Amino acid sequence: MSGTDTLASPRPALWQGAAGRYLAALAVLLLALLWHLHLNSTLSLSQQWSLILGRAPETFDDIQFVYAALPRVVLAILVGAVMALVGSLLQQVTQNPLLSPMTLGAASGAWLALVCVSVWWPDLAPDGRSWFALGGAVASVVLVLLIAGRSGLSGLPVILAGMATHILMGAVATAVILLNQYATQNLFIWGAGDLTQTDWSWVQWLLPKLSVALLVLLIAPRPLALLRLGDAGAGARGLSTGPILIVLLMLSLWLVASAITAVGVISFIGLITPNIARSMGARTPRDELCFSLLLGATGLLLTDSLAVMASDWLPDLLPSGTAVALIGAPALIWFVRRKLSAKDQTALQLPEGAARVSxxxxxxxxxxxxxxxxxxxxxxxxxxxxxxxxxxxxxxxxxxxxxxxxxxxxxxxxxxxxxxxxxxxxxxxxxxxxxxxxxxxxxxxxxxxxxxxxxxxxxxxxxxxxxxxxxxxxxxxxxxxxxxxxxxxxxxxxxxxxxxxxxxxxxxxxxxxxxxxxxxxxxxxxxxxxxxxxxxxxxxxxxxxxxxxxxxxxxxxxxxxxxxxxxxxxxxxxxxxxxxxxxxxxxxxxxxxxxxxxxxxxxxxxxxxxxxxxxxxxxxxxxxxxxxxxxxxxxxxxxxxxxxxxxxxxxxxxxxxxxxxxxxxxxxxxxxxxx
Amino acid sequence: MVIRGVFRFFVLLLAGLLCGQALGAVTITDARGEHTFDSTPQRVVTLSWAMTEDVVELGVKPVGVADIDGYHTWVVRPSIPEGVADIGTRDEPSIEELAALKPDVIILANGQEDLIDRLEQVAPVLYFDAFSADHNNATVARRIFRKLGHLFGKEDVAEQKLAAMDTRFDTLKQQLHAHFGTDLPRVANIRFNNNAVVFVYGENAMSSYVLRELGLASALDIPPSQWGVTQKKMVTLSTLKADDVLLYFKPAPGVEKLFESPLWQAMPVVKAGHVAGVVSTWSYGGALSLRYLAEAMTDALLTIEP
Incomplete structure (x- = not known):
């Protein structure tokens, strides 16, 4: 990634190309939105519109639209956008195209916390559970970041630390599940990640917590642009990147943990959308953040529509997270395969030990x-x-x-x-x-x-x-x-x-x-x-x-x-x-x-x-x-x-x-x- | 006094006859074919909760059972007598502990078929395909109960308990008619997974069988599946009509929040007040769990205004 070239390139030309890209993405988002609402509701478009404009719901279908279809769409857009924003931020901060909330182990921390709460504290109210999940997610990401350290963020160490934490926490959770079958039954939908809603409560819970995303959008681009010049360059312009980066990391951690707590394990969106955004031509930091955000919302909306359709065909329900993973995994390999060239030879020293076997x-x-x-x-x-x-x-x-x-x-x-x-x-x-x-x-x-x-x-x-x-x-x-x-x-x-x-x-x-x-x-x-x-x-x-x-x-x-x-x-x-x-x-x-x-x-x-x-x-x-x-x-x-x-x-x-x-x-x- | 003496004599005589019968060989058919035991098995090990339930109901005290704590948490009734050895989890029971108990027979059910070869080194194994999408789980549970009664020379106990259960069904049915009149409502029975997703008990589920026995038609058409449940969106329940009844099994943590939501309250069946919770009852048990299910579900139904 050569950020300096793009920064130097003339702004108008860039903006023209970008405008078309944004318009196209917005159009797809709108279509996805309409399709999603159509799948989830029996009402005609005009009826839906009148309900959105404030007509009081009368029939059950009206109420279903207002309290099930609409919150699901809003949640899909919110979660998709936030996951993608955080993914883009993390990848830009670390220059690491494989970094995302998922690879940082956020979901496994929340999962372990929820499993333990269900087994040893089953009577806890749902609100209390959310805080545990949030705490688990935050704890595991902090652990991963501490293990990887500042220097490890741009290369393999952070990914490996994330995977290790993920496997470790997953193993502990599995042990608990195996020894306490049925006690964790109610969690599995969360584990699969599902966006089905029955009221606005999760949106209301999530929305204030996600408002810091605006802050990220406002303050992130400048330090990110400077970061591309390298630490030294940034220092020369009078900006110490360290503290700002820590603030950005904390904010994104908060965003991701909240989103995961609300909808469960919906991976890949944060990992894949920044990569798609880059391959579609997003160059400047602000461009990448905004375009990823848009793509993330569109992506989750589309995959969730597929999940809704499949649930109608299949005898069983297909959780949104499963659909995202089924589509996301091959897509990730496809989009990232060229980015990972031989350069990533982050050689690590063998641990010291005896010089020869005694x-x-x-x-x-x-x-x-x-x-x-x-x-x-x-x-x-x-x-x-x-x-x-x-x-x-x-x-x-x-x-x-x-x-x-x-x-x-x-x-x-x-x-x-x-x-x-x-x-x-x-x-x-x-x-x-x-x-x-x-x-x-x-x-x-x-x-x-x-x-x-x-x-x-x-x-x-x-x-x-x-x-x-x-x-x-x-x-x-x-x-x-x-x-x-x-x-x-x-x-x-x-x-x-x-x-x-x-x-x-x-x-x-x-x-x-x-x-x-x-x-x-x-x-x-x-x-x-x-x-x-x-x-x-x-x-x-x-x-x-x-x-x-x-x-x-x-x-x-x-x-x-x-x-x-x-x-x-x-x-x-x-x-x-x-x-x-x-x-x-x-x-x-x-x-x-x-x-x-x-x-x-x-x-x-x-x-x-x-x-x-x-x-x-x-x-x-x-x-x-x-x-x-x-x-x-x-x-x-x-x-x-x-x-x-x-x-x-x-x-x-x-x-x-x-x-x-x-x-x-x-x-x-x-x-x-x-x- | 004389009458009691005569009665005792006959009981002893009957018991003697039964023992005499038990001394002979017993043949029993499980999912794999016929098995012949030279004499009635005395030392029994059960590795599936449903089988444990059946054996205990028959009045046979098993020598070993898998996951006693889990059984007492989830199945609850009938409780396992004191002094029965716990031989580990149901998936990986300790075969060494099992062998040390020197069982005459080991009884398994679904999900444990791959243990058969190992366990046959220790003692004869009976394996029952209790839960399957291809049959009605409740009628098969009754059949297995009878077979086990035959195996342990307790046919009379089995028949008597099943008959008592059927009589109980009739009594409960009369109670329902007394409450609802001649026409009983159609009933759907579910378990909440979370507030957005529910397990609906389908055609071949234990609880659906009970509802049929009580004279209640099913309000939702759910095809058979192995355990009788299918996962559906909660909104599916909106297809229930105002005359129908919705029963949900407890515990349902956090469901109060759903009950306050406009979406829930807009559903015809909710508007009509035709929703009731059923006290926590194990719905994947043996034959006599049907009785507990029937009692719990009737109690719930009787709280509903017709």
Missing amino acids: RWSWWLAPVAVMVLVILGLCFVPDAFSWRQPWVAFQWPSDLVLSLRWPRLVTAACAGVGMALAGLILQRLIRNPLASPDILGMSAGATFALVAFTVFIGGSIHEAGPFVAFAGSAGVLVLLLLLGRRAHYAPGIMILVGISLSALIEALVQFVLAKGSDQAYAIIGWLSGSTYRVSDAEALWFAGGTVLLFGLSLATGRWLTLISAGDHMAQARGLNASRARLVLLVLVCACCALVTALMGPIAFVGLLAPHVATLMGARKVWPQLWLAPLVGMVLMLFSDWLGWVLLYPKQMPAGTLAAILGGSYFIYLLARRRLR
């Missing part, structure tokens, strides 16, 4: 694995007491053994698989923060399995590995197509990851909102449990993992060369692009295998290579051996903890791994910033 470290990991295996096989949770802990250890009977070994094998293999995927990916992209679960590879398999259950039917536990492989392969093809020109830059991968995970969430929320018990099976599967893996599956899993480990060892030399740089690789006679392709396929195979057999596992792929590095495995070879061991320890420990923590109730290993791993990852990011 003999002691080499012993530590296998010993930890052995200890966990013994714990997993011989521990009897209800016989445990602090006075006589050894009583809780018994040699398992045949039945107990046959129940426990597949769990252990599955957990261990999942740890190895994710560790390998993470390690290869981090070397490939040369970014130690890359992780297969954030980059959309596990998401592909998950998406395929969830979509299969929702649209084709059947239990998610029976959908099987083939569907998972198809999903992972689909993402791989998408990544290859999109990424080839960008040289597989992390940006494009994260984009796919974000889009897919938002799509999955929308689908899951849609199923949840239907209120059937199928939803709980899907949530259970999404949290990654070893419970249902059969003997045969565990053996297949073990075989597949050994094969993948062998292949990874075989590609060790490529990894060394590629992490040294493409030129180095070429000079040593390696066809770098072919090697990358093979390695990417390997990563996808790891993810698909783990996801198909156990469900999505977050953070292990990120953490295992890290911990291995901290232990001194800085070169490829020791890392290839140590990281899988660390992954094994992580997963075995999560599985064991989930088993004994609330015995006889079980918590899925994936949820615990996400909570443990997420906390560590956030600590890692925060420490990087504090330095």
